[in-house]
Amino acid sequence: MSALDLEGRLNEAQLAAVTHGEGPQLVLAGAGSGKTRVITHRIGWLIEEMGVDPRAITAMTFTNKAAREMESRVETLLRTDRLESSVGTFHRFGLKLLRRFGERIELKRGFTVFDDTDQIALVKRSLKDEGLDEGSFPPRTMLSRISDAKSRLLTPAAHAAGAETFFEKRLAQVFRRYEHLLQRSSAVDFDDLIGLPVRLLVEDAEIGRRIRGGLRHLLVDEFQDTNHAQLRLVRELIGPGGNITAVGDEDQGIYRWRGADLANVLEFEKSFPDAVVRKLEQNYRSTQTILDASGGLIAHNEGRRGKRLWTDRGAGDPLELFRARDEIDEARWVVRTARQLEAEGARWSEIGVLVRTNAQTRALEEELLRTETPYTLVGGTRFYQRAEIRDLVAYLRAIGDPRDQISMERILNQPPRGIGRKTQRLVATECERQGLTLWDFLVVDQFESLPERSAKALRRFRDLLQALQGDLDQLPLVAFLDQLLERTGYLGLFAGDDEDSRGRRENVGEFLSAAQGFGGESESGRVSLTELLDHIALVSDLDGWKVERGVSLMTLHSAKGLEFPLVFVGGLEEGVIPHYNAKEPADIEEERRLLYVGMTRAERRLFLSSCLRRRVAGRFQDQRPSPFLDEIPSSLVIVHDSPSLFEGERTRGAATFFGRQQAPSEPESGKLAKGSRVRHPKLGDGVVLSVEGYGDGAKLTVFFASAGKRKLVAKFANLESIS
């Protein structure tokens, strides 16, 4: 029937979601159940079959990557190369509205978007202004509390009203100051990109009508990651009975600490009373064994609507759990196993190694390097966070908008130009006294209270910026950037021949080429500058990451949305996952979901590992197995104990420790159970590490003091049990 051949491409549940009529629907999409397929096909269906104006459709995601993927998939589906619907992140959507209508809520034109580093700087400044010290009020904590308040759409006043404790009251003070400084810098933060559009929609009836009028269908991806403000934005846009398709999976909500509220999914009908709720339970990614193992785990969570994933791909191999002596032993096993899989035909890029914390990657990286195994560490230091890049961005912002205090201060003496700490302090008090911004102070040029030397340096700096402002109006962006480096002599900072300098020079070069894409030849740089800065603010490094570069090593958080045929999850220990900071039941549930997300990344095989002890913050610590291991059906897991557990004097303690848990999948094979001591006529005494199969045909892995690990078939090995 349809040009899109929906019936041929979709299963029944997907088809129902795609062809849903008017009104709200919630699609509970299990891991690997084809949720992107549903969203893209629904967009296609609305346009192609329902004749909806593409421009009246908006799809919101959380990451640029997801947005790009979604957009290109719809384009392929509709055989077009420029989709007219709007597909983008929440924040990009918000920013677009603010750039268009921001003046209606007193936003200055050309405002900047502050990222988290700027935010921290702003919090530190607020603390200073309020006379509070960073020791008792850690900026990071303060910021996350402020962000938390903002993501619940609280104003400083509303927040202050609810403040009772001493700390809360100080927090309210900092919050108020923070907002004030933000405004004075004519900047907005990420929370504002959601919160201010809500205000716009609520307070300005006319603009609200215009925005709503242009929007007929709204699709939201990863709904379990939305916070209160985002839910509110969505509701203001489309209304409680509107055409929203929200797709999400409460079992994959791992951003509670960032303000995400699972209730948005769990109690969806409260926000959208007539919503139709559908479940996608057929999985197209993993084996049934992997689904049952992860399903067994997640079933222990209370806060869920419940799903049971199934596949027609067959059972597949059991999971393997390796119990290592320490993280080095663990890393060796992971890498050895990975290399073995590669030797058997897997490609490096088909292997994903997932861990809870960044610190865990160290041992793994060392082992990967040692064995010359190709790998990519996903995440890590971000390009736009590097000092040299931040400096350049600060220049661009300060030139674009001299009121941006934070940026102005950053470049004031970078590279050094005679405006040192002392001068800066003098200038700051002077600004304060006269009630001027730094830039106004420079322009007014009343430097009487300053030493002549400083005054000269300040004038030189002001003239430099003014010259650059002129350049910006006359030159296209790229030429302007060259001019910027020229006039400031910035690269002089990295003139050296050492590796560090070279790297930084390269980064600057990379930044220039990234800027190439913005603005044509003829334009004045000013227009494209805003675009470039918006882009930088909204883009992260993870976006540029490609899979083809070897084994992927990353945290569980960054693994979300990815899949690998072969997956390792390391550090299944109490304190690692669940992390020791997770104390409340809700935190534990989130940790469980995190492991669930990791496990469900696997297509064919899943390997788990844990350590008996681990170096934490530089010292050894005894580790207990993660309680989550008990929640995975034991019949689906083969357990191996590290041979190194049975070496030397550690043998006893280790054996007792692990003796508690028997390898679950093996039927009793008489005396030859895992852990039992045996004697071989030639190889001498040993310990059974694992048993696969049963009876005479069972394959044993035995560790012999004389010969190391050996694989034997019970029938032929002639083993004698000893004790």
Place this chain on the structure above:
DNA sequence: GGTAGCACCAAAAGC
């Protein structure tokens, strides 16, 4: 004004 060395801290990270 620049920098070496030391104290301090260590969960995750999207936009």
Place this chain on the structure above:
DNA sequence: TGGTGCTACC
């Protein structure tokens, strides 16, 4: 253990 931000010193 390693990375980072600040102080003390040159």
